[in-house]
Structure formats: structure tokens, C-alpha cells
Amino acid sequence: MTAPDARTAAIDIRKLSLTYHTADAPVLALSDVDLRVQRGEFVSFIGPSGCGKTTLMRVIANLVEPTDGSITVNGMSPEQARLQRAYGYVFQAPALYPWRTVRRNLTLPLEIMGMAKAERRARAEKYLALVGLQGFENKFPWQLSGGMQQRVSIARALGFEPDLLLMDEPFGALDEITRDHLNEHLLRLWERTRVTVIFVTHSISEAVFLSNRIVVMSPRPGRILEVIDSDLPPDRTLDVRETAAFLKIAHRVRVALRAGHSYDD
Amino acid sequence: MTAPDARTAAIDIRKLSLTYHTADAPVLALSDVDLRVQRGEFVSFIGPSGCGKTTLMRVIANLVEPTDGSITVNGMSPEQARLQRAYGYVFQAPALYPWRTVRRNLTLPLEIMGMAKAERRARAEKYLALVGLQGFENKFPWQLSGGMQQRVSIARALGFEPDLLLMDEPFGALDEITRDHLNEHLLRLWERTRVTVIFVTHSISEAVFLSNRIVVMSPRPGRILEVIDSDLPPDRTLDVRETAAFLKIAHRVRVALRAGHSYDD
Amino acid sequence: MTLLRSWREGYALPLATVLLVLLVIWYAAAVWLNAPQVISIVFSDKPDWTLRELVDATWSMERPVLPAPHQVAIELYESVFEQEITSRRSLAYHTLVTASSTVLGFALGIVLGVLLAVGIVHVRTLDRSLLPWIIASQTIPILAIAPMIIVVLGNAGFTGLLPKAIISMYLCFFPVAIGMIKGLRSPDPLQLDLMRTYSASPAQVFWKLHSPASVPFLFASLKVAIGISLVGAIVGELPTGGQEGIGARLLSGSYYGQTVQIWAALVMAALLGMVLVALVGLAERLTLQRMGARP
């Protein structure tokens, strides 16, 4: 799991379309999406609000069925992948259960997978430490700040050590400094484990800073406008954001984005 | 109201401290804040989450009483200023009343001030046009996108033409493209009317792009760490963000911010 | 196509199925419950009865323990459509009587509930001291004091609609008050701060913020309250079993062992309740639509 050399792609999307059937008119959310993600890649999605980023994530996670086209996850159908618990999903909001303590929120997926209690506890220790929340095991979610809740949610997804991490604007609710901090942490983590990460964000600099590849999407119906490769040094720190190389990529992303944007949200 | 030549400052804060008394321990939110804002200035506040930016705004708006120190708004006490309806406040969230149409949300302050109906309508037309929402007069808030709602809230604050505009992260909930767009609009508006603006943001580039002066605050208890002047050209557009002058100021802000940040939100 | 889907996904088919099952159970239960009496009384001099005769007899008794559905339907039809609406024998007439005291009590209950809620929300002392007693007031069995209320009010010269309406009011002000308190407290701090920045007067804050914000909560409780109000009106008609209304029909039916009449009155009460709730629901939809609620 160290290099993107696996024979099958982590995600392979071909001619995928999705229409939501609503009470009035049907909504075409995704149209003709083609994408292939190698194992160990860090791919960011960026695009205007309502363009279908979350929808695409949900298709990958088998939380919604595409109307057309095909998709495989780790070479399987998304449903098989889901039943094999192949991925961890970090939602846009923390989605913690308020009646469970931090630790028991973290061990929830492990319980469901039937892991032994001692092992669950050990895992919880480990991943709480990773996100810097030792000592908060017995707090309830509502006793934490928004940023801490989001970190619990990230630790929960990491905790069962999936091959594939789906993260939907995980840092959207955080202030810039905390966000920077978590960005660096996530990058270090990814470098260490080389799991495949699919990452949705509204922030251009976050996307450029974190990813191998940035997928820019158009407003509804969501299509892929451009896929921009990033070749920043692997051991980059936040200072990289003031380098010319970074700014160049960021500018490319911005131009691509603006091209598809209609301004009247 | 064209130039910052008025004899009294728009805002004059001296040795201001504020402690919240809660069930358990008291929270020192602001400590020893000293600040003077001239009429017609555009001042941004930036600082980590929970550092007291909103609290300071609320002190200015007389929504909370300081524990210590003194403050004047347009030479009066904040309470007098509030009773004279001297300022418009744009909250972090749009705070529209869901049972009122866009127009009636906009005219709410005018109704309260007892303005005649015909005049209210005229005002509403004018300011809806200003934020580009003609034709949406009779829509209800939920029929608008987040960005449009925020624009209604801005139009509502502008609508009664206050000397002083308090804006608390008005663009926090918007995607980057829409945000850029509104940033430019706000700058143009300020250039035209030269009202005093107090602006809170989490985004360094937004702060640098918009303001005369940027006030960087430390984490709790909120203190002023540094006040950074900005002398970007008055007719700047968004492209200015890629100039060296901009990046230099942004870097200064970032360094100041990081100096005060403790990372554990 | 859409018709088919709405048939499959709508309420019609499931409701019809459940009702059908219920009807079958009902007929079976009628046989089960009525058989002992039929055997001991009707067939007491006819020991060679057949099952067929037994079933027929249990479905057509004059004083059944459980009347068969068609008996109730016929009684309903006869007492509603085959009588002058102004006649005392018309169930429709009694339904109107009950409906009018229900509506009057409902109106009184709204007034009382809203006044209490406004007081409790605005006066902290009332909030702390009165609210627990409002809850306790609902644990008093109103049915027990209903006769006394009727008598005491009757002595004061109030008879007819008003005493029943007062009992309705006592029962239905509670959900109104609780919902209204919730509603009046629903504006979030931001919406309140906005009013403060305009230095709005307390009356302006009430009329422009608190009262519109409470409307959805008010309607939610009104739907509960109208049903309770109906129960109150019927309860108010019981002690004076000799007068008008669905309650009087229930009671006289019960007194004279006319089970079919009881069931007809019961069904009528349920229908009246549904109609009243639907009317409140309609008012809710219209009002909320005008206030810009999502469809």
C-alpha cells in the first residue's frame, strides 16, 4: 500500500450520470463523469456550491445509485465495497452521536464490525492521540468545540484503517489557523499511510496544498471541467503556499473555476 | 461623509475588558483593548476562533456591556448610538425572518423607525438593485441561495443608510467564487459611500483585500496583537491578490496570527 | 402510470387493506362476543340451531354486545339522513350541538392558552411559579369535576353551551399554552439581537418577531387541542345525560342498552374529530403558505 502501483484503480468512473427525481422537475446532478483514481492518490474536488461534489462522493460510497454509467471501487461494485467496509467517510458535519462519549463514538464502527473490546480501546487511544484529543475520551460531543468534533469524526474514519478515505469538506467549519494546522496533519498522515483520499473542498489553497490531483467541476449539471496535476514536494509545509509554484497551480485552479462559474449562485 | 476628517473618531475604545459570567468559571473574553477608528475607515478584525471578535462587535453595538474601560461610538455612549440607530449590523448568519418576503425583510428596520410606506418601498428597490437582487422582492428567504440571503442581509443593513456598518464574517458561509464577487462589490460600495466599516473575517486575503487597517487579535483572552496598515491602490480589483505588495501584507498578517495561536482551538 | 404509483405509494391501498382486515376481525368478534347471549336467550327454546343461524343472529341482534359494522352503518344512515336536521332524533343535530360547544371551548382555550404563554414568556416570576401548576392542573381528573362545574355554573345562570365550553377550555388550553411558550421562545438570539440593533420597542419586538415566529408552533398544538376540546365537550354533556349532544346520545344509548346507538355516536364523534382536525390543518396550510413556509 505504499505506491500507486496496484493493478486495479482505487476508483474507476465511466460515463456516470445521476438524476434526482423530485416532486417537480428532475434534477440532473451529475452528467457524463469520467474519472480514474489510482491507489494511494490524494484527489481533491473543487467546484461551485451545488455542483454535485457530495453527490459524487455518495455514489462512490454507495449511498445513492447512479442513473447511468459504471463505477468500480477497488475493482468491486460500490455495494460490495460498502459491505466489505472498504472505506471511511468523513461527512461535511461531524455526525457524532450525542449520547455517546468521544471514545464510544470512535469505537462505534469497530463495535459494528465486531472487534473485541480491548482492541477497540487500544485503537481509540491511538487515533485520539493522532488528532490530539487525548484526555477527552469521556467527554460528550457537545462538550467539544466545533473543531474538536470534526477531529473526532476524522479519527473515527481513520480508526478502522480503511484503504479509502472519503472526506467531504471536513474542515469547512473551522477557522483558518486551525484548518491550516489540520491540513498539515492530514498531509503527514497520508504520507505515512498512503491510503487513497478523495477530498472535497471549497478552498483553492487547501486543494492545492493537499492533493496530487485537483478535479475542477462545473456548476449543475456537474461535469468535470479540468483535472489539474500538482507536483509540489511531498514533504511540503504550509510555507509552500507562498511559493511561485504553488501560486501558479492555484491560479490555474482559479481560472478553471471561474470559467465555469455563473456568479448568480 | 466623504473623508475621514471628522473631529470625533467613529469609534474610540480605551482599556476595554469584558468577562462573561457563566455557570462555572467566568470567561475573560476581551482584555485591555485600545482602538480608535476614524470616520470613513474600513477596519478588519482577524483572529482565531473564540478570540473575542464577535464580542467586540457586540460591545460596539451595545448588545453586551463591557466589564471595564470606556467606549464611545460617534462620540456617544454605545447605548445612545443604538437608540439613535446609528449603525447597521450584518450578522455572521443572514438572520432573515423566514415569514417575511425579501422586500419585507429589507423594510423591517424602516418600519420600526416609522418610515412611510411609499418611501420604504423606494428604499427597498434601491438597495435590492445595489446587491443585484431586483426581481426577487416577493420571494421568501428559503427560495434564495445562501449567497443571495447574505446579500439581502447586507442590503437590509445598508438600507437605512447608517454612518457605521458592523459586519461579522458576512461572507463566511459562501463559496470562494461568490465570496470574491461580493468582496469586489463591497469595496466599490465603500469607495462610493465612505461609511465607516468594521469587518470581521477568518480569511486573511479577504481582510487584506478590503481594509485600510487590519487588527490581529490573540486567542482568549482577546487582546490586540498588532494593527497592520494596508495601502493597496483604492481602485484595486481581485487580481491585486497576486501582486507582491498584497502577498507581503498577507504574510505579515499570517505571521502575526500564528504568533498568537495555540493550535488546540 | 402516475395514478398507479400514487395508488401504490399513497395511503389509499394500505388504508383500505387495514380497514378490510379490521372489518373482518370486527365481524368475527361480533359473532364471538354476541354468541353467548344469543345462545342463552334467543335460542333458549330452540336447541337445534345451526352455525349459519347463529352467525345471522349475532349480526342482527337488537341489543348486541358488539354490533356488526353494517348495523352501525345503517343506524348512522337512518339517524343522520332520515331525520329532519332540526329534530332531536337526528344525530346530525346532536353533532352540531357538540361541534358548537367544541368550537367555543376551543376559542376560549386558545385565548387562555395564549394569554398564559405570553405571561409566562415575558414575566419570569410567572414562568417559575405558574408553569409547574399548569402541568399539575392537567393531572386533575376533569371528568370528576365536570359535574360540579356544570352545577356551579348552572347555579350562576350559565347553562347550555358555556359550561361545556369551559370544560373544553380547561382541557385544551394546556397544549396551546405549552406550544405557544415554545413558539414564543423559538426566535434565536441572533433574531432578537437584530431587533435590539434597531432599538425596537417591546411591542414591536412582540408583533414583528415573537408572534410570527410562534405561528407554526401554535398550529401544531391547535391540531392536538381541537381533538381534546371535542373530548371536553362530550364530557360536559355526560353529567346532564338528559340534554343534547353526542355525549347525551352516548349516555342515553348506554343507559337504555342501545349498543348500536352508542357505536353510531362513537363513529360520529370520531368523524367530527377528524373533520375538525382537518379544518385546523387547512387553516394551518393557508396561513403558513402566506407566511412563506416551504410547501
Add this chain to the structure above:
Amino acid sequence: QDKLTLQLKWVTQAQFAGYYVAKDKGFYKDEKLDVTIKPGGPDIAPPQVAAGGGADVIIDWMPAALASREKGVPLVNIAQIYKRSGMMLTCRKDSGIKTPADFKGRTLGVWFAGNEYPFLSWMDKLGLKTSGANPDIKVLKQGFNVDPLLQKQADCISTMTYNEYWQVIDAGIKPDQLLVFKYEDQGVATLEDGFYTTEAKLKDPAMADRLARFVRATAKGWDYAVKNQAEAVKIVLNNDATGAQKANHQTRMMSEVAKLVADQPKGIGYLEPADYERTVATLLGGKSDPVITKKPVGAWTHQIIDAAMKK
């Protein structure tokens, strides 16, 4: 015209035919009275109505009236309409009961709300305990109808000669399947429907005069009702606000009631002091659960009836 309010003890039915007849035939009007008849119901206690001033005259049974008097409501009997008691205990023959002695261990249905007093003194007389740790008989608070007997939940139930008994018959049980114990025959009869008013009202001469005219017109009403039973039934049915009363049942009730009113040589409404004494003796006879604890004083008067008879 003088206003007067009469509170009935129960719902509109032929039991009260005389009053409705007097009203409908204008007998009250002839006496310059404007009478309002308030129907009662299962949970209306007429003495309470009288105490609160909601009625000038109430119809009640003497045991209940005397008990109320002990409780501080100064009710006075001003006229006794029913000469005899219509109460009885109706038993199924198939229960095996043959005499009152067989009641031991049985379930008996009894009306409460003031109607239970004669029953309790009867049981006392039989030496049967109705309450306490080991009651000799199981007493049910009988509801509004005769179902307990039909469904064999009770061996005997309380019935009135003019009402519930016929409901049992209507339900299909033959008279020969039933056994009745009339309170009259058991020597525990107490006085039933009579007029009562409060002492305060009696003290007011104007009111006393009104009451006398009322009693006079009422006697006329009953006389007419007994003689024209079909018409009386029609009047009762017209006054029934529930529309639930059936003509055949009311016709039978009228004829039974006529027997209870009949046989009053001194005129309808004249309280025989001997009947009163017998009622009091029966009530005081209860040892375990006495209805009244001491002999009432001033619980009846002939003042009104005498005035009524004079003209």
C-alpha cells in the same frame, strides 16, 4: 308570572310525566307560574343544585335528601309525589337464588350516588356485611344499564318497576326466568320522588306562596297524566332533548308510574307522616354503615301542601 325552577333527579322520562304535563297543558301558567324544568343526569346531585341556588325545588329520594340534610344542606320535604317505592332487586332464576337468604356469597348490582341507602339498610337487616375485610356479598357499582345481569356478571341487579325491569324483558329474558324482590315487600321501602326545597326559601312568604301554587298545579298535572297516559307519553317524548326515548318503553313506564302515584286520598303530594317515620326507621336501622346518624328534625312540612289544598 313568577319564575320557578325544578331540578329533576334523572333524564327526561315518564317518571316525571306529571311535571311536563302540567307545563305543557298550561296548569302552571294558570297558577301564574313560569316553570323551568331542568333534566338531571347520572352525575347531577339535585341537593347540590338546590344548595347553590340553581333550583327552587328539586325532586329527590328521601334517603338522599335526609343524608344531605345531615351534611348541612337544609332540605325540607314540601310534597311527596310517589306514595310507593318502585325499587326492587331483580335476579336470574338460573343463578339459584330463591330467597334473600341466598344472597350470601353472591354478586349484587347496586346504584350508588344516593340510591344505595335502602339497599344497605336491607342488607343490614338481613345481617349481611357489604364491606370490610370479608364481605358476605360482593357489591358492584351498577352502571347505567342492565348489562351485568344479561352477561351474568351479577346474580341480581337493582331495577325500577317502571324502567330497568322492562329493559331486561326487552333484552329477551322471559319474566318467568326472573325473580324480583320488591323493597315494598321486604319492608325496607323508602320514600322516592318528592319535592324538596331549602329552609331559607320556605321562610320567604312570597316563595312559599309560589311553591303552594306549584304543588297544586303539579297535582293537577299528575292527575291528568294518569288519566290520559297516551297523551302524557307524547308530551314526555316531545320534551326529550336527546331524542333517544322510545314510545313503547315510555308507555309502559307511564303505566307503572301511575301505580306509584295512585292511591293518595288526601291528594297527590300529601306526605303521610307514617310513611316518613317508616323511612327514617329503615335508614336508622343500618348499624354498620348508617345512612343518617340521628332522627332528623324539621325535615318535612305540611305548610305548603296545606296552602295548596286550601283553594
Add this chain to the structure above:
Amino acid sequence: MSRRPDWLCALALVLLLAALVLPVGRDEAGAAYWSGQGPVIIGLAAACVLAGWAALTRPQGLAAGLTLAVAVVLGAAGPLALLGAGLTLETEAPGLWLVVVALVCLTWRALQLLAGTAPNRLVHDVLVPALFGLWLLYLWEVVVGGFAIPRVLLPGPSQIGRVIAASADVLAQDFRQTFLKSVLTGFALGSGSGFLVAILIDRSPFLQRGLLPLGALVSAIPIVGIAPIMVMWFGFDWQSKVAVIVVMTFFPMLVNALAGLHAAGDMERDLMRSYAASYWQTLLRLRLPNALPFIFNALKINSTLSLIGAIVAEFFGTPILGMGFRISTEVGRMNIEMVWATIAVAAVAGSLFYAVLALGERALTFWHPSYRQ
């Protein structure tokens, strides 16, 4: 702290002083005055002094609230003493009624001070409502006594209290029959079956769509109509009461539990789906905890419904005990004090039942936003 006088207390003082020179009733000898009423005048004087003190100094806080409460108690003894003194009161006693009005003012101020103190569960949740309740009872007593309302219409709290003490055994017997046998059993069966059926039909939208409108229909049926039928079917004893309660409580629980089971947010459910959790895992770990606030809501509604149901059903036939039996028979016997004593027992039992459920709710749904500060 401003030094403007407290007008409410000042008004109370003026009323109290005025009352001292006005008649408080009439006896054979003519008008009576407070001065002739013995030691209660001392209490009134003390109340005057404290009212004056409060009017002038505007004291704040717990101690001031308690002091004013003491002033009220001292003053309240006066009217009570008059009730037993054999005077004609009603309109002959303006001095009495002025004192009562003055005490109303003082009580209001005392409650205001106590309610305004720093957050304190004991003061806010117990002391203030208790004082208010006692005050209502006091007013009831004074009005009933002062206006000589006939006992058979409305007895005073003291008479009711005496009957409660004297008939404790009968009341306990009735309580056992009605509350312990009928109410608790019916409550448990009705709520329990509503909950079980909710779980059973949770997986069948078809059955839900069929049963829920029916639930609306059944809840529109007034229970008073069901009660005689149940007595007919299930006999006289507590079983028929249980049946009535089951019918009344089943649908509120069904409807609430179903709503609660469907209350989990989309994201919370998606999370479970992303773990490929089984139906039962999702039910146990997500949907049931989420439904708890709804379930408690139904339990609280059902607690009052079942008490009412049991009492009403007893109106339609019962062995000769039970709270409903007592109420309906004692009305007929003009034993109105006993009726109110039974009502008081029912109200106390119902309030305690409700309070226990509310405490249970607080303990189990502590995480719900409505319980967080």
C-alpha cells in the same frame, strides 16, 4: 441599585394601613375591627413594617425574598383568624379584603425576588412553585370562608385536608385499586404494546400508512365512549380499566415512537450505512437512542391519560372502591370534601408520576439539546 421606592410594596403598605381602620366584619355588637382581634394585630404590624422597609430600600436577592415571604406569612394569620371568629364577613369586611389584596402584592414581590436570584435548582424549581401553590391554597381558603360559599359547592382546603387525614385508609384503598392496579398495568401494557408495534411495523411503510390514519381516527374517539363498552366486555373490576387505558395510550406511543424512529438525521443514517451495519445494529445504536425523547414525550402524555382513563372508566361500573367510584358516589352523598380529597390524591399521584418520568427523561436523554445550558 436604584433608590426609587418600590411602588408595589408601597401600595401594599398603604392598603395594610387603610385596613387597620376599616371594619373586618360584623357581629351582634356591630362592626368589628382588627384592633379587637387579639394577637394577630402584631403579625399585621410586622407585615406593615417589612412592607415599608421593602418599599423604601428596594432590597434584592434571596434573603430579601425570604424576608418578604415571612412578612406575608405573618400578615396571612390575620384573615385566617377572622374566618374562625364567627363574624359576618363578605361585604361587611373591607378591612379583611384589603389585607388580602396587600398580601397578594407582597407575595408577588417576594416571588419575583426569589425567581430572580442566581440559578439554583432548589429555589427555582421547588421553593418558588411551592410558595405559589401554598398561596393559591390560602386564597382559596380565605375566599371560600370569607364569602361563606356552601360546603357542598366548594369546600376549603382546610376542610379537605381534615378529610384526607381522617379517611386516609379509604383513600389508600382507592389509590391501590385505581393507581397501582389499573393505571400502572394499563400504562405499561398500552405504552409497551404501542412501542412493540412501532418496532414491528417500522419496516413496513405499507402498514404504517394503513395504521397511522387509523390512529388519528381512534384518538378522535372520546374515551368516555369507550369506557362503557370496555366495562361491558371486560367486566367490572380493574381489567376493564386496564383495557380502557390500553386503548387510550396505545396510539400516542405508536405515533411518537414511529416518529422518533424516523427522526435520525440523514447523515447519521448514512454513517451506519457506510459501515454496512445491519438493521438491528442501526436500530439499537442509532435509531432507538434517537427516539428516546419522542418516547418519553409519549410516556408523559400517557401518564395523565391513563389516570384520567381509569377514573372515568370507574364511573361506568366498578366494585365498590377506587378513586372514580369514590368521586361519583360521594357527590351523590353530598360528601364534597371527600370528592376533593380524592381529586387531590389523584392530582398529587399524577404530578409525581409525571415528575418521575421527567426525571427519567432527564437522566436518559441528558445529551439532548433541550437539557444543555
